[in-house]
Each structure stands twice: as structure tokens, then as C-alpha cells.
Amino acid sequence: MGRYELLLPIAAGGMAMVWAARLKGTRGFQKIVAVKTMLPQLSEDDQFEKMFLLEAELASQIRHPNAVEILDLGEQDGVLFLAMEWINGVPLSQVMKVSKRWEGVPIPIAVRIVVQACAGLHAAHELKDNSGRLVGLVHRDISPQNILVTYDGTTKVVDFGVAKATAFNDSTTRAGQLKGKVSYTAPEAVRGDAIDRRVDVFAMGIVLYVLTTGQHPFRRENEGATLFAISSPDPVVAPRTFQPDYPPLLEAVLMRALEKERDQRYATANELMRALDKALPPNQRASDEDVANFISELFEEQQQQTRAALAEALERADRSPPSSTKLGISDVTGTSHSTVSAFRTVDIHRAPPGEAGKSAVDSEIPPFARSGSRVLPAVVLLCVLAAGALGAMLLRSPDAP
Numbered sequence: 001m002g003r004y005e006l007l008l009p010i011a012a013g014g015m016a017m018v019w020a021a022r023l024k025g026t027r028g029f030q031k032i033v034a035v036k037t038m039l040p041q042l043s044e045d046d047q048f049e050k051m052f053l054l055e056a057e058l059a060s061q062i063r064h065p066n067a068v069e070i071l072d073l074g075e076q077d078g079v080l081f082l083a084m085e086w087i088n089g090v091p092l093s094q095v096m097k098v099s100k101r102w103e104g105v106p107i108p109i110a111v112r113i114v115v116q117a118c119a120g121l122h123a124a125h126e127l128k129d130n131s132g133r134l135v136g137l138v139h140r141d142i143s144p145q146n147i148l149v150t151y152d153g154t155t156k157v158v159d160f161g162v163a164k165a166t167a168f169n170d171s172t173t174r175a176g177q178l179k180g181k182v183s184y185t186a187p188e189a190v191r192g193d194a195i196d197r198r199v200d201v202f203a204m205g206i207v208l209y210v211l212t213t214g215q216h217p218f219r220r221e222n223e224g225a226t227l228f229a230i231s232s233p234d235p236v237v238a239p240r241t242f243q244p245d246y247p248p249l250l251e252a253v254l255m256r257a258l259e260k261e262r263d264q265r266y267a268t269a270n271e272l273m274r275a276l277d278k279a280l281p282p283n284q285r286a287s288d289e290d291v292a293n294f295i296s297e298l299f300e301e302q303q304q305q306t307r308a309a310l311a312e313a314l315e316r317a318d319r320s321p322p323s324s325t326k327l328g329i330s331d332v333t334g335t336s337h338s339t340v341s342a343f344r345t346v347d348i349h350r351a352p353p354g355e356a357g358k359s360a361v362d363s364e365i366p367p368f369a370r371s372g373s374r375v376l377p378a379v380v381l382l383c384v385l386a387a388g389a390l391g392a393m394l395l396r397s398p399d400a401p
Contacts, residue, residue, distance in 0.1 A: 001019075001021070001035060001037070001074070001076055001081055002072075002074040002076055002081070003023055003024070003072075003074075004021040004022065004023055004033065004035050004074075004081075004083060005021060005022040005023075005024060005317060006019045006020075006021045006035060007019065007020045007021055007022055007310070007313040007314065007317060008020040008309065008310075008313050010034070015038065015039060015042060015048060015052075016036050016037060016038050016039060016052075017036070017037050017039070018034055018035070018036050018037075019034065019035045019036075019037070020032065020034065020035075020086070020310060020313065021033050021034065021035040021083070022314065022317070023083070032086045032310065033071060033083050033084060033085065033086050034083070034084045034085070034086050034087070035081055035082070035083050035084075036081060036082045036084065037079055037080070037081040038052050038079060038080040038081065040078060040079050049080065052080055052082075053073075053080070054165070055070075055082065055160045056070060056073040056082055058124075058127065058135070058137055058160055058165060059124075059160040060073070061127055062123055062124050062127060062160075063123070064119065064120050064123035064124075065120075065154065066116045066117065066119045066120025066121075066123070066154065066155055066156060066157060067120035067121075067123055067124055067156060067157045067158075068084055068085060068087065068148075068156050068157065068158040068159075069084065069085040070082060070083075070084055071083040071084060071085065087148050087150060087156055087158070088150055088151055088152075088303075088306070089148050089149050089150030089151055089154075089156070089295065090148065090149060090295065090299055090302070091144065091145050091146075091147070091148055091149075092113065092144040092145075092147040092148065092149055092155075092207070092211070093143070093144035093145045095144075095149055095295065095298065096144055096210070096211060098298050098299070099298060100214070104214050105211055105212075105294075106286070106294070107212050107246075107247065107250070107280070107284075108280060108284050108285055108286035108290070109286050109290060109291055109294050110208070110211040110212045111208075111212075111250065111276055111279060111280060111285070111286065112285070112286040112287070112288070112290065112291050113147070113149055113155050113211070113291060114155075114204065114207060114208045114211065114276060115273050115276050115277060116154065116155035116288075117142075117147050117155045117157055117204065117207070118204060118269040118270070118272050118273035118276070119269075119270075119273055120155065120156065120157040121139060121142065121157050121200055121204065121269040122268060122269040122270040122273065124137050124139060124157065124160070125137055125138070125197040125200070125268065125269060135165045136164075136165055136196065136197075137160075137164070137165055137197075138164045138195055138196060138197055138199060138200060139157070139160060139200045139203075140164055140189075140195070140199065140200070141159060141181065141184075141203075142157070142184060142200050142203035142204055142207065143181050143184045143203065143207065144207055144210065144211070145159075145181075146158050146159040147207065149291065149295050150292075150295070151292060151295055151296050151299070151303055152288070152292050153287075153288035153289060153290070153291035153292030153293075153295065154288065155291075164195070182223045182226055182227060183206070183216060183218055183219045183226050183230075184203040184206050184207070185199075185203075185227070185230060186198070186199035186202035186203065186230070186262070187202075187230055187231045187260050187262075188262055190227050190230055190231040191231060196262075197268060197269065198262045198265050198266075198267065199262075200269065201257055201265055201266050201267075201268070201269055201272055202257065202258060202262070202265060204257065204269065204272060205254060205257030205258040205265075205272075206218070206258065208254055208257065208276075209236070209239070209254055209258065212239065212246070212250070212254075213239050213242075213243055213246070215242075217229075217236040217237065217258065218230045218236070231260075232260075233260060235255070235258075235259075235260065236255065236258045238251055238255060239251050239254065247279065247280060247284075249278070249279045249280070250276075250279040250280060252279075253272070253275045253276055253279045256275075257272055
């Protein structure tokens with residue numbers, strides 16, 4: 001795929017696929033990156049192609065340690081692809097899921113993660129064009145799936161696939177369409193009003209609420225009821241109502257971030273970040289090192305398996321002649337049957353040694369990546385990567401907590 005040697009498929013969806021890949025240079029230089037490929041059938045859909053190109057155009061200009069870096073945009077045989085930095089970590093949604101086995105994410109850790117995410121989000125909101133004018137970028141899909149936490153304790157905002165440049169009348173949203181995940185939508189977006197960065201502040205408030213309480217403030221039995229809860233004038237239930245020991249200053253910050261009237265909300269992600277910085281006493285605040293220790297403890301085995309998977313893939317790629325590892329476009333893009341709003345990642349983490357990628361689990365693997373195909377046999381460890389950071393980078397993931 002251009003300059004990139006595809007190693008392992010990470011996740012497949014109705015709009016794109018994500019791969020672990022290697023960029024090779026002269027004198028032995030190499031770099032592991034993530035490559036997202038647009039499905040070829042969507043190249044005939046002008047809106048999907050525009051969304052893909054807009055992600056490349058906007059996200060590639062964001063320079064911040066808490067936002068994913070877009071390295072390259074390319075095209076091969078009519079298939080568009082993005083090369084992105086490889087993020088060695090896990091989606092916040094997975095952190096929340098795994099931590100439930102204990103007592104959830106500690107509040108100081110949760111606050112530190114959201115503080116970093118706010119920093120990356122603010123950098124995106126402050127993006128300017130060549131004349132110094134704000135482009136009015138709005139992410140529109142802030143959720144735990146699109147916030148990654150690395151093993152060194154750094155938080156990254158990812159997936160600008162439905163981002164909007166409001167200052168330039170971007171028209172990637174059709175009339176009546178909601179972008180992003182329903183349960184993380186702001187009231188003004190539900191009403192169809194013009195949006196700005198404050199919809200992302202609201203979504204970040206929901207992330208903080210779920211992360212610190214284990215409950216979603218708006219999710220109901222169906223999407224219609226969820227949208228009604230979001231758009232109704234009733235304020236959210238204060239955490240101290242059901243969690244008496246919830247820090248009062250943090251609750252005040254959270255409730256302001258979730259104000260239904262956007263003029264009452266924090267105007268910027270930076271304002272929210274600064275308020276969160278002061279929401280806990282100094283002796284209760286977590287550092288990046290604390291976050292790193294927490295994530296590493298939760299995912300120690302997965303981290304080791306991820307390294308082993310990549311090492312095996314690289315070793316096999318080095319041993320194989322170029323012609324035997326060259327993939328066609330159908331291999332690169334897969335044949336997933338999922339929709340734009342949902343994708344399935346391969347999950348064989350629980351398979352016993354020697355059985356990974358077989359039996360019922362094999363039906364979840366895209367056909368090109370199943371046992372006996374041309375893709376490197378290291379795909380048997382695909383689950384490790386799918387459960388890791390880059391599975392969250394697909395443009396549309398399920399609306400989970």
C-alpha cells in the first residue's frame with residue numbers, strides 16, 4: 001500500500017479498515033504506523049469520500065501530544081488510505097469495561113484522563129487556516145471509543161472522521177442527520193441548531209460522568225428515549241444523589257459541563273480542563289505516571305501479547321519474499337458486512353493456545369484474514385490489537401458506554 005507494508009488487520013467496518021503497518025526507509029530505517037483504508041465501494045459515494053478526505057485535511061494540521069497525528073494521505077488503485085501514528089494503548093471504553101471487574105476507574109485517574117483529552121480537543125478547536133482564521137473545527141464524535149489511553153499514561157483524542165469545519169459551511173452532514181453517537185449528542189445538535197465547539201464540551205462532560213459514576217446520564221431503553229432525555233429541559237441527576245461521597249467541587253464542574261443551555265456551559269474545552277485541574281485537592285490529584293501504572297496493571301498481559309504479535313508479524317514479513325506478502329486491493333479493504341454505525345473487531349483473546357482463529361471465532365474474522373489466507377499467520381493474535389488502541393480509530397464505532 002504505497003510506502004507502507006501492511007502487517008496485521010486491526011478492525012473492519014462499513015467504511016474503512018485499520019491495519020498495523022510498517023514504513024521502511026533507507027539504511028534499515030523502519031517505523032510502525034496505523035493505516036486506515038477506505039472501502040473501494042465507497043469511493044463512488046461522494047459524501048463518504050469527502051468525509052475521508054476532510055479527516056485527512058483537518059486532523060493532519062493538529063499538532064498536540066493529546067491528539068492523534070495524521071502522517072500521510074495516499075491512494076492506490078482507487079483506494080484512499082490514511083497513515084497515522086501508532087498508539088500503544090487502549091480505548092477508554094475498554095478501560096471502563098475491564099475496570100468494572102474491580103471498583104471502576106478511580107476518580108483521580110478519571111479526572112487526569114479527561115484533563116488530557118480536553119487539552120487535545122482544545123488544540124483541535126483552535127485550528128486555524130493559513131490566514132490565521134479559526135476554521136471552527138468540531139469533532140462531533142467525542143466518546144470513550146475515541147479517547148485512547150497509552151501505556152505511558154498519555155491520553156489521545158482520535159477519529160476526526162465526522163469532524164466539521166463550521167467556519168467554512170462544511171456540508172458533510174445532510175439535513176436531518178445526526179453525526180456521532182446518539183448518547184453523546186448535545187441538545188442543540190438534537191434540535192438541529194447550528195453547532196460549535198460546545199457540543200464537544202457537552203460530550204466530554206458525559207464521558208466524565210460515565211467514567212466517574214459508572215452510569216450514563218441520558219441513555220435510556222432506545223435511541224428515541226435517549227434523545228428525549230438529552231433534549232428535555234430537565235437537568236442531569238447530580239452524582240451525589242446516588243454517590244454521596246462524590247467530590248462536591250468535581251460535581252459542580254461536571255454539572256456545568258452538562259448544562260442543557262450551551263451558553264451556561266464552559267465555552268471551551270480549555271475552560272473545562274482548567275476547572276478540572278482544581279476540582280480535586282492537590283493530594284488527591286493523579287499524575288501521568290499514576291495513569292500509566294493503572295493502565296499497565298489492567299492490561300499487562302495484553303501489552304505483552306501486543307508486542308509479541310507485532311514482533312511475529314515483522315519477523316514473518318522479513319522472512320517472506322515480497323511477492324508472497326503482496327496483497328491485492330480486495331485483501332487490503334476486506335469484505336465486511338457491517339454498517340457505517342457499527343464495526344466488529346476480531347476477539348480471540350480468550351482462545352486457548354493453538355486454537356486462536358479457529359471454530360466459531362473464525363467467522364468473525366474478515367474472509368481475507370481467516371486461516372489459510374494470504375495474510376501473515378500472525379493474524380491469530382489479531383484480537384490483542386483489536387482490543388487495543390487502533391480498533392477505536394474506525395470512523396464509526398458502536399454506541400457503547
